[in-house]
Amino acid sequence: MSTENPTSGHIEAKGISVRFSQNGRSFDAVSGVDLEVKPGEFVSIVGPSGCGKSTLLNIIAGFLQPSEGEARVDGAPIRGPGGDRGVVFQQYSLFPWLSVRKNVEFGLKMQGVPRTARESKARTLLGLAGLLAFENHYPAQLSGGMKQRVGIVRALATSPQVMLMDEPFGALDSQTRVVMQEILTNMWQQLQLSVLFITHDIEESIFLSDKVYVMTARPGRIKAEIPIPLPRPRTAEMTSSPEFLAIHHQLKALIREESLAAMGGELGEAGLGGKPWHLGTEGVRAAL
Ligand SMILES: Nc1ncnc2c1ncn2[C@@H]1O[C@H](COP(=O)(O)OP(=O)(O)OP(=O)(O)O)[C@@H](O)[C@H]1O
Ligand SMILES: [Mg+2]
Numbered sequence: 001m002s003t004e005n006p007t008s009g010h011i012e013a014k015g016i017s018v019r020f021s022q023n024g025r026s027f028d029a030v031s032g033v034d035l036e037v038k039p040g041e042f043v044s045i046v047g048p049s050g051c052g053k054s055t056l057l058n059i060i061a062g063f064l065q066p067s068e069g070e071a072r073v074d075g076a077p078i079r080g081p082g083g084d085r086g087v088v089f090q091q092y093s094l095f096p097w098l099s100v101r102k103n104v105e106f107g108l109k110m111q112g113v114p115r116t117a118r119e120s121k122a123r124t125l126l127g128l129a130g131l132l133a134f135e136n137h138y139p140a141q142l143s144g145g146m147k148q149r150v151g152i153v154r155a156l157a158t159s160p161q162v163m164l165m166d167e168p169f170g171a172l173d174s175q176t177r178v179v180m181q182e183i184l185t186n187m188w189q190q191l192q193l194s195v196l197f198i199t200h201d202i203e204e205s206i207f208l209s210d211k212v213y214v215m216t217a218r219p220g221r222i223k224a225e226i227p228i229p230l231p232r233p234r235t236a237e238m239t240s241s242p243e244f245l246a247i248h249h250q251l252k253a254l255i256r257e258e259s260l261a262a263m264g265g266e267l268g269e270a271g272l273g274g275k276p277w278h279l280g281t282e283g284v285r286a287a288l
Contacts, residue, residue: 006040008074009084009161009194011060015069017219018055028219029055033069035213035222037162037194042185044197044205046255047215047223048262053198056220057166060196061087073162083111086155090167092147094139100150101126101135107158118157125153128187145176149183156191163188163195170200177201178236181208185234202251206244207234214254217262224254 016033019026030052037043045053058064060071062081071078073085081087094103101122108118126132129149139147148168155163169177181204188195199205205212206228214224228247230238238244 004192006161006192006194009037009039009192010074011035011037011071011162011194011196013056013060013069013071016056016059016066016071017068018052018059018064019067030066031219031221033215033220033222037196039161039194040192041210042188042195042197042208044199044209044212045215046199046202046205046212046251047220048217048255048259049200050262051215051218051258052220053215054166057087057164057196057198060162061085061164083107083158084160085162085164086158086160088148088151088155088163088165088168090170092139092144092151094147094150094154096139099136099138100131100142103139103150104154104157106154111158121157122153125156126150128190129153129183143176145172145180148172148180152184152187156187156193161194163193163197165195165197167198167200169204177204184208189232202248202255203239206230206247206251207239212251214251215258217258223258226251 013033013035016030017028018030020029021027033052033056035043035045035056045056047053055064059066060073060078062078062085073082095106098106101119104122104126105118108121113121123132123135126135129152131146131149131153134142134146139150142150148171152163152168169180172180184195185208187193195208197205197208209228212226212228213222214226215221216223226247230241230243
């Protein structure tokens with residue numbers, strides 16, 4: 001592992017707002033968001049469902065333009081998707097008709113990289129992820145955790161400086177998730193990437209990150225920026241340390257407030273009144 005500090009992969013978003021229209025009404029999904037991922041940093045975003053986490057990630061991936069504000073990678077405004085940013089989603093988006101190695105090679109093939117060079121790169125990355133023995137398997141022959149590892153390796157194949165990950169381990173069981181977290185941390189350190197990671201799992205966000213952003217309920221704003229000063233490498237034992245538990249407690253309280261606000265907003269929009277946790281049995285009956 002190189003000890004030099006990475007110099008690229010710097011994400012900056014300033015004053016990002018996104019306005020969507022749904023059923024003839026327009027609303028702000030995200031409002032005035034500033035965020036930064038420094039080169040080589042691992043940053044997570046947590047927040048209630050619907051607060052605009054995926055929307056923000058899609059802006060940085062270049063799939064969506066903000067209504068206001070600007071996002072930059074290494075100083076250059078983001079105008080669309082690019083090989084400098086690898087993206088991994090919750091659903092495994094592998095090509096079922098291609099073998100594991102061909103899936104990983106796909107982006108390189110599109111870039112015109114010759115066969116031997118792309119085979120060798122794919123095999124190196126598959127080795128790092130413990131998947132070399134499966135290079136000739138097809139996605140249908142793999143477990144969920146393996147598919148997601150292939151998805152990560154595929155996103156890494158074009159040597160991005162930045163990885164954008166939207167709940168990549170959301171569909172995995174908790175044991176597989178822990179293994180995936182270790183594999184990801186390992187690859188992040190070896191490849192000196194910057195990572196922007198979305199998760200619903202507070203423990204996961206603390207375990208992986210240098211910094212966690214907490215978003216408010218819709219319209220999503222940054223409610224808090226929590227540094228995670230735990231030493232690296234992180235270990236399973238650390239998750240029961242007083243420092244870890246104190247951060248966990250703080251994040252949980254911040255997110256709980258916003259989840260309640262989000263549920264209140266949704267019920268309000270559905271004509272069911274504002275505060276579900278105050279409805280009581282009679283209130284629920286009346287609402288239904
Ligand atoms: N293309 C779109 N058109 C209209 N509304 C959209 C669009 N994409 C997202 N939204 C709305 O914007 C809000 C934010 O959505 P987003 O998917 O970013 O939330 P999220 O924080 O990722 O939620 P979750 O945790 O459930 O994945 C939601 O109310 C969603 O319904
Ligand atoms: Mg989402």
